[in-house]
Amino acid sequence: MSFSGLQTLVEALRALPGIGPKSAQRIAYHLLQSDRIGALRLGKALVYAAEQMKNCTRCNTFTEVGICETCLDPDRDATLLCIVETPVDQNRVEQTLTFKGFYFVLMGHLSPLDGVGPDEIYFEQLIRRATDGVVKEVVLATSFTNEGEATAYYLTQVLKSRGLEVSRLARGVPVGAELEYVDPETIARAVLDRRVL
């Protein structure tokens, strides 16, 4: 009875990915014993985010307002739309300073075995966004995993059939890599995709 607030917390901590019952208990004790301020701050941040965060109506990333900052940036090239799996991936592309267009965040990738079909990656919303009449080229920046590649393949078919130019991040030998340690598949792809200088 008097233990219930703690038990509730231990069980609620299981919502965190990869946290089993033992870790949950250890974390709960740690927070209560040594970091009440951190626990309170985290609790409030979770409640706020869970209640307030929406998906941007244009690019689908997380935002507290209707349209995110990036989508409202007037200095971007509206003819370019880069498709990424997650907001983290968007940040990775953005940090390279090589892309000056807009984004669309799928929040995942196609994975039929896990029940993730087109609906789960916001397919209809993506099509509406890509066919706004201004976008000319869609840059596919999904991961080079099996799922990311399958997603890119699927989107390529659909977007091309709608008259859009579709491109994909180049594959090849990573910058700085010693060829000796690069896997044969990557080298094969780099040979096939070699650039004429």
Added chain:
Amino acid sequence: MSFSGLQTLVEALRALPGIGPKSAQRIAYHLLQSDRIGALRLGKALVYAAEQMKNCTRCNTFTEVGICETCLDPDRDATLLCIVETPVDQNRVEQTLTFKGFYFVLMGHLSPLDGVGPDEIYFEQLIRRATDGVVKEVVLATSFTNEGEATAYYLTQVLKSRGLEVSRLARGVPVGAELEYVDPETIARAVLDRRVL
């Protein structure tokens, strides 16, 4: 600006032990994308626990009321007081059904190098509890680590000097263990502490 609720959450997640910036970001996205209900439940549990959980005025474990359930149990032997490092350790002892007395939870162990001295393990409160005139034997159930042993040694001196009987959990070969795989130190201790049958 519109990203601030998410950034706040990512930073707040760093309060969790062992969570770096990348994991914090991944957890935040996972919760927002796939488990809003879990995020909200966890947030509320954290706020509640951080604001409401106190330490039991008798045994020092976490409780929402002044004195915890265990300390209010009239069927326990008030002459026995078991000292443990954490509430988890208390549960471990309790589950064995071999101890019917009361507990005191240190919420840690002595660790001078980490700045954990007697004050940090509620030494004064422990002494008050152990010298209530009813407790006769104090059972030291701190861990058999260096810190746990040092804590037990320190408490033994102090409690004995106050006229209390002090005992320690037995060390020896774990039940079910094949001798071949038991470390020499444990076997040495088991030989020295051998029981006359």
